[in-house]
Amino acid sequence: MGEFPERVQANMDVVLDQVCTELPNGGDHKSRRYVAEQLIEAARDGKITLGELSSAGRRAVVYLKNAPKSA
Template sequence: MNELEGRIQAILDAALDAAFSHVRHGGDHESRKLVAARLLDAAQSGMTTLDELTSVGRRALIDLKARSRA
């Protein structure tokens, strides 16, 4: 892993943690996996800042909760 990949991985990890920061016990594995996939897609499309990815992660969690209620 080169320096850029390591930096982006750290930002992805931080964004995932931020998205679940208010969720009891940090969320379940399946929810984290789905949000992480959305974050990875966003990063691959060019979103690489912590703010951008945190927003994507929070939006993905909101969408996930809305789908589970429907």
């Protein structure tokens, strides 16, 4: 993730940990990866503040909670 300044990377790490607490057991690897990918996409779009990244992370968690479960 060297494409972002240290402050942005730190914000992304904080948001990932915060929003994944809403998932069972803090989220499995696949869920955390999805959230991280959404945070990276948001940062690439210029959304780099803690608030903007938090919004993107929460949207990702809501999506995961509402996604149909595979059998």
